[in-house]
Amino acid sequence: MDRFDAMQAFVRVVEAGSFTKAAQTLQISKTTVTHLVQQLELRLGVKLFHRTTRQVKPTAEGAAYYERVLQILADLEDADTSVAHASVSPKGRLRVDVPSPFARYILMPALPAFHARYPDLQLDLGVSDRKVNLIGDNVDCVVRGGEITEPSLVARKAGDLVLRVYASPGYLARMGTPQHPRELEDASAHRIVAYMQGSSGRAATIPMRRGDETVEVQGHYTVSVDDGNAYLEAGLVGMGVLWLPVYMAEGHASRGELVQLFEDWQMDPMPMYLAYPPNRHVSTKLRVFIDWMVELLAQHAPPIARSASKR
Known part of the structure; x- marks a missing residue:
């Protein structure tokens, strides 16, 4: 058993809540994911998941193991990127979901500059106004207009839309x-x-x-x-x-x-947020994308002081 592959499969099952979805995001078969998790359980001597026909949830031991494994995988990625960072730009696949007007008017026109800065990053953009399930859909980051109400997400305010x-x-x-x-x-x-x-x-x-x-x-x-x-x-x-x-x-x-x-009437500005799962390691590729998005929103939708918006 490759312990690294098994830990990756285990983490993805926890986050997706499904062996099938985990297999899809890892681009391997469900059978392989199941085998990796079973081998991990055998090696540890504990049951990591409660399985029913409707859902898969970690056991108490599985939840505790998930937190430790997540940090181990994050440390491994940091070790890799720290060695290569000085000479190699961030690379890999990044899944991001954005509202459709934002993509059309702001993001797409600016993408050539982003690509020139980070030519080795591959962006998979979901473009719609629906609210995605970041963990279930394996999305790294979303751009959203309006307040973030899900307490399970880490949100960074990046601007205000007039x-x-x-x-x-x-x-x-x-x-x-x-x-x-x-x-x-x-x-x-x-x-x-x-x-x-x-x-x-x-x-x-x-x-x-x-x-x-x-x-x-x-x-x-x-x-x-x-x-x-x-x-x-x-x-x-x-x-x-x-x-x-x-x-x-x-x-x-x-x-x-x-x-x-109604030019003499005012409305509260719409806040713009970047959000990502709290347990998702902020990799170098995600960090540079978030920083770039903050720069971009500062040009098109700079934050407005609340007192100024309540005139």
């Missing part, structure tokens, strides 16, 4: 220009494009402020979407009023394809 309200000239010509956010609640007068939040199936509500006045706009919609790029396109073709980060809207606004509304 939000504004827009509509297309065609929509305003057809429906008129609203002068107050409350007008959007009149179903006979206006429509919004609704953005559905994850698996909740509910459209997001938008709090807005002007001085001491606060309103929370729900609005009525003809179309709802769960993808940021589709949300923008629906607004551009005149399906309703939009709440957009400035980075998504500024190009279209400069070309006259979108018109900003």
Whole structure:
């Protein structure tokens, strides 16, 4: 038995909660993973997992062993990278998940510069607005807009997105220009494009402020979407009023394809986070990607002091 391979297989089963998923992420057969774990159990003389038809969970001994093995594997990787770091740039495969508008407008245009800096890194990008299971899907890092609510993740705030309200000239010509956010609640007068939040199936509500006045706009919609790029396109073709980060809207606004509304109203900025599993070792390749993302967000969405956002 190769103890290193067996420990890697064991760790991946714990993180994935499945022998099948662990085999897929390791790109080996389920039979091989099962054999490696069984050999490890035989060598240690303890049962490492509780197995049922629905799930695989570590035993008390397995959970304790997982914490020790994780550190051993991290130390081994550090030993390898410390020797090679002086002459070799970070290399290997990195799995990252990002929102679709962020990929389109910010990440993809900047990728050539990242590749030039780190030519030996291979990025596997998941591009969607769904929330992935970092451990179950074996994702190294995610970029997310909005507060991170999962206590199981390590989150690093990297910026704030300024939000504004827009509509297309065609929509305003057809429906008129609203002068107050409350007008959007009149179903006979206006429509919004609704953005559905994850698996909740509910459209997001938008709090807005002007001085001491606060309103929370729900609005009525003809179309709802769960993808940021589709949300923008629906607004551009005149399906309703939009709440957009400035980075998504500024190009279209400069070309006259979108018109900003309610310029004297403010909204809280949307925080942007980089998140990764707490027990996932921050390797050199992950560290350089996170540092680069922080640089990138500092250009497009610099952090805003909370007091400044509550004017």
